[in-house]
Structures are given as structure tokens and as C-alpha cells.
Amino acid sequence: MMAVRDGGVFLTELKAGEKATILKINAKDRKTLNKLMALGVLPGMQVTLMQKFPSLVFKVGNTRIAADEAISKNILVLKN
Amino acid sequence: MIRKEPLEYHNFNIHRNFNEIEKAARDIEALLKSDYRLSKRSIALLLLQEDEEITALVRQREKDFDVINKIIHRTRESCPEPLQYLITLERQRKVERILKEVIKTQGKKESSLERWLDSITIKPLTGIPILLLVLYFGLYKFVGQFGAGTVVDFIEGNIFETYINPWINHVVVSLIPYKPLQQLLALDYGIITLGIRYAVAIILPIVGTFFLVFSIIEDSGYLPRLALLVDRVFKTIGLNGRAVIPMTLGFGCDTMATLVSRTLETKRERIIATLLLALAIPCSAQLGVILALLSGRPYAMGIWVGFILLVFLFIGYLTARILPGERPDFYMEVPPLRMPKISNVLEKTFSRMQWYFLEIVPMFILASILIWFGKMTGLFDILVHAIAPVMKAMGLPEKAAEAFLFGFFRRDYGAAGLYDLQKSGALNGVQMVVASATLTLFVPCIAQFSIMVKERGIKTALAIVGFIIPFAFISGVALNWILTTLGVAL
Numbered sequence: 001m002m003a004v005r006d007g008g009v010f011l012t013e014l015k016a017g018e019k020a021t022i023l024k025i026n027a028k029d030r031k032t033l034n035k036l037m038a039l040g041v042l043p044g045m046q047v048t049l050m051q052k053f054p055s056l057v058f059k060v061g062n063t064r065i066a067a068d069e070a071i072s073k074n075i076l077v078l079k080n
Numbered sequence: 081m082i083r084k085e086p087l088e089y090h091n092f093n094i095h096r097n098f099n100e101i102e103k104a105a106r107d108i109e110a111l112l113k114s115d116y117r118l119s120k121r122s123i124a125l126l127l128l129q130e131d132e133e134i135t136a137l138v139r140q141r142e143k144d145f146d147v148i149n150k151i152i153h154r155t156r157e158s159c160p161e162p163l164q165y166l167i168t169l170e171r172q173r174k175v176e177r178i179l180k181e182v183i184k185t186q187g188k189k190e191s192s193l194e195r196w197l198d199s200i201t202i203k204p205l206t207g208i209p210i211l212l213l214v215l216y217f218g219l220y221k222f223v224g225q226f227g228a229g230t231v232v233d234f235i236e237g238n239i240f241e242t243y244i245n246p247w248i249n250h251v252v253v254s255l256i257p258y259k260p261l262q263q264l265l266a267l268d269y270g271i272i273t274l275g276i277r278y279a280v281a282i283i284l285p286i287v288g289t290f291f292l293v294f295s296i297i298e299d300s301g302y303l304p305r306l307a308l309l310v311d312r313v314f315k316t317i318g319l320n321g322r323a324v325i326p327m328t329l330g331f332g333c334d335t336m337a338t339l340v341s342r343t344l345e346t347k348r349e350r351i352i353a354t355l356l357l358a359l360a361i362p363c364s365a366q367l368g369v370i371l372a373l374l375s376g377r378p379y380a381m382g383i384w385v386g387f388i389l390l391v392f393l394f395i396g397y398l399t400a401r402i403l404p405g406e407r408p409d410f411y412m413e414v415p416p417l418r419m420p421k422i423s424n425v426l427e428k429t430f431s432r433m434q435w436y437f438l439e440i441v442p443m444f445i446l447a448s449i450l451i452w453f454g455k456m457t458g459l460f461d462i463l464v465h466a467i468a469p470v471m472k473a474m475g476l477p478e479k480a481a482e483a484f485l486f487g488f489f490r491r492d493y494g495a496a497g498l499y500d501l502q503k504s505g506a507l508n509g510v511q512m513v514v515a516s517a518t519l520t521l522f523v524p525c526i527a528q529f530s531i532m533v534k535e536r537g538i539k540t541a542l543a544i545v546g547f548i549i550p551f552a553f554i555s556g557v558a559l560n561w562i563l564t565t566l567g568v569a570l
Contacts, residue, residue, distance in 0.1 A: 030162060035411055037168050054204050055308040055321065057414060066202075066308035067411040068320070 011058065011075040014049040020077035022047050022060070027074040036074065039065055047077060097159045098170045101128060104155040111148050114141040128152055129164040197417055201305045211306065218293040219331065220371065227289030228368030229375075236281035245273050264452050275448035279441050282496055286368035288433050290332045295428040299420035303328070304412050311410045317396025318352045318403065319344075320410035326353055330361035333436055335528040337361070342535060348405035354536050355399060355544050358524040359551070360392035369495035370516045373502050380513045380570040387517050387559060395551075443527050451486070460485065474514050474556040475564065477506055483515070487522050494519050509570025510563045518556030523548060 008023040022045050027033040040063050041047075050057040050064070056072045058065055108124035116123050116137070126134040127148065139145045156163055200206040245266075252266040266273045297303060303325055311321030319327075323344055330337035334357045341353040362370060374381040454460030467481040479501060487494025498515055501507060507515065523545060524532065532541040563570075 025165065030164070032409065033162060033165055035409070037165065039411065039413060042169060042172050051202065054310075054312045055410065057202060057308065064414040064416075065411065066304065066311075066321070066414050068311060068315075068409060070407070071409050071411045 008076040008078050011047065011049065011072045011077050012052075012056065012069055014077065014079070016049055016051050019046065019048045019080045021045070021080060022075060023078050024076040025074055026076050032071060032074055036071070039063065041065070041075060046080075047075070095170075097161065097166050100155060100158055101163060101166060101170075104128060104151050107151050108148050111144045111151075112138070112142065113144075114138075125167060128155060129167055194416065201302065201417065202308060202414070204309060207305065207309050211309065214297065214302070218297065219290075219367070222293055223286060223289045223364060224368060224371035224375070227286045227364075228372045231285035231289070232282055232368070232372075235285060236277070240277050240281045245277065248272050260456055263455070264449070269448060269451050269455060271445050271448045271452075274451070275444040276441075278496055279437070279444040282369070283365045283440065284433070284437065286364050287332060287436050288429070290364035290368075291429045291432040291436075292425070294329065294332055295425045295432070296420045298428070299418075299424050301415040301417050304414045307410075307412055308414065313393075315407070315410075316400070317356070317393060318400025318408070319349055319396070320408040322408075322410060322412060323349060323353055326357070327361060330357045330363065331367060332364045332432075334358065334361055334363045334524060335439065335531050336432070336436070338528055338531045338535060344408075346405060346408060348403050349408050351403065351536060351540060352396065352399050354532055354540070355547075356392060356396055358528065358532065358544055359395060359521055359548050360388055362388070362520045363525075366495040366520065369499050370520065373495075373499055373512060373516060377509055377512075377570050380509050383513050383563075383568075383570070384516050384520075387513075387555075388520055391521060391555065439527060443525070446526070447486075454485075470553050473560075474518060474553070475560040476511055476515055477501075479506060480511075480515055484519065484522065487519055487525075494522070510560070510568060513563065513570060514556050514560045517559055518552050521548065521552035521555055523552070 009020075011020075014020060022041065022043050024043055025033055025036050025041065027036065039060070041060050045060050048059045050059060055066045055068055058067075058072075105121060105124040105128060108127060109120040112120045112123060123134060123138065127138060130152075138148065142148065159166060201210055248270075249266045252262050252270075256262050256265070263270060265271055268274070306328070307321035307324045309321075310324050314321055314323055323341075326337045326341040326343070329340055337357050338354055341350050341357065344350050344353055370384070371381075374384060451460065454463070463485055464478070464481040467484060468478045471478055471481050471484075480498070483494050483497035483501060485494075486497040495516075498507075498512075498519060502512060523529070529541060529545065532544065536544075
């Protein structure tokens with residue numbers, strides 16, 4: 001498990017209000033990967049988790065994104 | 081810093097992999113002989129990213145495609161991450177390097193009001209009451225009471241019934257001696273006195289006020305917030321939050337909404353959305369008339385809303401269980417809230433009204449002709465008699481059958497027929513609720529059905545309608561039974 005995580009945590013494990021750096025997009029399927037990349041979710045970018053319920057809302061760069069847990073679980077981050 | 085290490089290691093790997101890709105791209109470039117109007121490097125990079133269109137094009141044009149394909153495969157094998165991921169990351173690195181040299185960022189402060197509005201619309205505790213307020217003022221007050229009430233009363237009562245209809249009737253009767261032809265054009269069921277009157281006096285003001293509200297909501301950036309609030313509920317009915325857009329549009333016009341449901345990602349979601357739109361989402365015209373019908377009776381209105389909501393969730397839940405396919409994902413950009421621009425709002429409202437008007441007027445005329453034909457040949461009476469036992473089972477007078485028959489031609493036509501019936505005092509509270517609920521569930525209109533066939537195929541469309549008709553009547557009978565057994569008086 002640690003190997004997959006590369007020392008990071010999943011975005012879904014952050015608390016609301018926490019900031020982190022995106023480490024990796026760990027999507028199993030191409031489609032999800034493409035979706036996230038199209039939204040500008042890329043390694044090295046700063047992410048702030050704004051809320052977790054009813055959907056996750058997070059800010060990457062100047063973009064705010066709402067996503068469900070299934071999608072957000074693909075984003076591996078390093079807490080700042 | 082130790083904690084940054086994994087990120088640096090990751091980036092280093094990606095960069096090293098990219099050298100591999102760079103080499104492959106150059107090899108492919110050398111093999112491309114045809115002219116693509118794009119640079120050969122772009123074509124090579126697109127091939128490495130498995131772009132379907134470009135791959136098909138190159139396969140068709142290059143005799144060395146096999147060699148190219150081998151390079152792509154080899155590169156893919158040698159990189160631990162998907163090539164598209166690696167290429168996007170490298171591109172992003174370059175973009176950032178360029179941006180750093182030419183752009184200076186100044187931290188723009190959001191005003192505290194903006195931030196406050198922003199957060200209260202996406203938090204469930206405050207977001208749901210706000211949603212209800214939007215519905216109450218936007219739909220009920222503005223569309224239901226102002227559009228369907230004030231404006232309709234004015235155009236219908238003051239313009240059509242006082243001036244246009246008597247004048248048309250007079251002209252037609254004095255110019256055309258032949259009675260059936262008189263009835264085709266004017267009098268009770270004529271093209272002008274019924275078809276055009278319904279279209280212009282009843283439906284247009286309701287649809288117009290709805291599209292105005294919808295455009296304001298759309299332009300303010302509120303819809304994605306709605307989507308993220310309802311995502312969890314929508315997941316239980318096999319849809320995701322994104323489907324809130326066609327579903328909300330359905331309250332304006334189900335035909336348009338069925339067309340818009342093609343923006344949903346999977347076929348499964350499109351079928352579920354089409355079914356629910358046809359079954360449980362009343363269009364604005366229908367909604368307007370039903371709101372006007374039940375407006376004096378808050379309990380009746382409450383039962384109607386609750387019943388339709390229940391059917392919506394229950395059928396959605398069942399369909400999601402029955403239909404095979406993957407779970408839909410939800411992701412969406414949430415733009416900041418902004419003040420709607422008046423010019424945008426008006427333009428969108430007018431183009432939607434125009435679309436609607438051009439689409440419905442021929443349907444209304446067709447419906448008038450069919451009704452005229454049914455009346456003339458006696459077919460209509462036979463059908464009304466045939467549905468009469470069903471009406472009786474629902475506790476409705478036989479005359480209500482006419483409204484349901486109208487509903488075949490246009491949903492709103494049926495509701496408008498019901499409105500006439502209520503005005504004459506033929507229905508009590510329970511009957512009005514039962515009739516409204518059944519009519520809401522009842523068949524999609526001709527226009528919606530034809531779009532269903534076009535978008536989902538004839539088999540799916542027929543299956544949906546084949547389910548809806550008996551289901552609507554059974555629900556009506558059940559609702560009537562429950563209300564009368566409980567002795568509810570409304």
C-alpha cells in the first residue's frame with residue numbers, strides 16, 4: 001500500500017480547510033485520468049479542500065471543483 | 081525538506097520518461113509522409129496520446145503505419161504511467177515556465193459578501209433552504225402565480241376571449257357556409273380558437289416566465305452548486321449531480337430537456353433521465369396550470385408534490401437497480417457566483433422561447449386537427465367512453481376522460497383541459513389531486529415522444545411509454561383509494 005501512496009495521502013483523507021500539494025493522479029482508468037487532467041488537477045499544484053459533504057469541493061489553482069469520493073480518491077496529495 | 085522528496089522523485093521520473101517520449105515522437109515524425117495541415121510533431125504527440133481520430137486518419141494514410149504503431153507500443157511499455165499523463169505534465173511544466181516569465185499575479189481579494197454567498201450556497205445546512213427559497217419564489221411565485229395566473233388571465237381573458245375569439249368566430253361563420261370547416265378553424269375546438277389560443281395565451285406566458293427564471297439561475301452560476309448538493313440523492317436513482325441540469329430544464333420543457341440529456345456521460349444515465357423526464361417531471365405549462373388548479377388548497381398541493389416526488393425517487397431507484405452498467409462519476413467545475421448579465425439572460429430567454437414556439441405551434445395545430453377529426457367522426461366519443469371505467473376507478477367524472485385524451489397530444493393541453501373542468505366546478509379536492517397526479521405521470525406529449533425516438537431509439541421510447549401509461553393509471557387508482565379510505569377532504 002505504501003508503495004502506491006508514495007508517502008502521500010488521498011485527497012479524501014484531508015480535513016476541510018487543509019492545504020496540500022498534489023503528488024500524483026492515481027487513476028486506474030484512462031477516462032478518470034483524462035477528466036481530472038482536463039480540470040487542471042496536476043501534480044505539483046496546490047490544493048485546498050473546502051468541504052467534504054455532500055460532495056467534496058476543492059480548489060486547485062484558481063479553479064474550484066466539486067467531485068464525488070470515487071473521483072477524489074484518485075488524487076494523492078502531500079500535506080503542507 | 082524531507083517531506084517534499086516524494087514529489088521531486090515523482091517529477092524526476094516523469095521527466096526521465098518524457099525523454100523516452102521525445103525520442104519516440106521524433107522517430108514517428110520521420111515516418112509521417114502525408115500532409116495533415118497540423119505540424120508533424122503535433123500529429124506524433126497525438127498518436128502517442130492515443131487520440132482516436134488521428135490514429136484512424138494516420139492508419140488510413142501511411143503505409144508505414146505498422147512501424148509507427150510498434151514505436152507507440154514500445155514507448156507505452158517502457159513508461160510506467162499513461163503517455164497522455166506524462167505528455168500533459170511536461171506541457172504543463174513548459175506552460176508554467178513561460179507564464180512565470182511574463183505574468184505577475186496580484187492576490188485578488190474576494191469581497192466578504194461574495195465569499196459568504198459562495199459558502200452558504202454549497203453547504204447543505206444553508207444550501208437546501210436556499211434551494212427551497214429559489215424554488216418558491218422562482219417557480220411558484222413567479223412562474224406559477226405571475227406567469228400562469230396574472231399574465232395568462234390577461235392574455236386569455238382580456239385579449240382572446242374578449243376580442244380575438246368572437247371576431248374570428250364571426251368572420252369564419254359569415255364567410256364559410258360549411259359547418260365542419262367552420263369547426264376546423266374556429267368555435268370550440270378550432271385551430272385558431274383552441275390551438276393558437278392555448279399556444280399563445282396559456283402556454284407561452286408560462287414557458288416564457290420559466291425560461292426567464294432559468295436563464296437568471298443559469299447565468300448566476302448557481303446550477304453547479306445545485307448539482308453538488310443533490311449528487312448523493314441522484315446517485316441513488318442511478319444519475320449523478322450533473323443530471324440536475326436536464327432535470328431542472330424539464331420543468332420548463334421536457335422535450336428540450338430530453339434533447340439536453342444527451343450531455344450525460346453514459347447510455348444508462350441517458351435512459352434513466354429520459355424515463356424520469358417523461359414520467360415524473362411536469363413541464364412548465366403543465367406545472368403552471370396545475371399550480372393554478374391547486375393554488376387555493378395548500379394540502380392538495382402538498383399531496384401532489386409529495387406523491388410525484390415519491391414516484392420520481394421510487395421509479396428512479398428501481399430503474400437504477402434493474403438497468404445494468406457502471407456507476408456514474410460526478411465532477412464539475414464550480415464557477416464563482418456572479419450577477420447575471422441582463423443581455424445574456426434576455427438573449428437566452430428569447431432564443432428558448434423562439435425554439436419552443438416554433439416547435440409547439442405546429443403541434444398545437446396538429447392536435448386541433450386531430451381533435452376536430454375525432455369529434456367529426458365520433459372516434460373521440462368512443463375513446464372517451466372506453467376510458468370512462470378507468471376514470472371511474474380513479475373516482476373522476478367521465479368528462480375528465482377528455483382532458484386525458486387531450487394530454488395525448490400535448491401534456492399541457494391535458495392540464496389546460498382539466499383547468500376548464502375545474503372552473504366549471506366539476507371536481508372536488510381529492511379528485512383534483514388524483515387527476516393532477518395522474519396527468520403529471522401520464523404520457524409524454526407528441527413532441528417529447530418524437531425526440532425520445534430520435535435520441536434513444538424507437539425500442540426504448542416505446543418501452544418507456546408502454547410502462548408509463550398503465551403505471552400512471554394504476555397510481556391514480558391507488559392514490560384515490562388511499563385518500564378516500566383515509567377519509568381525506570381537501
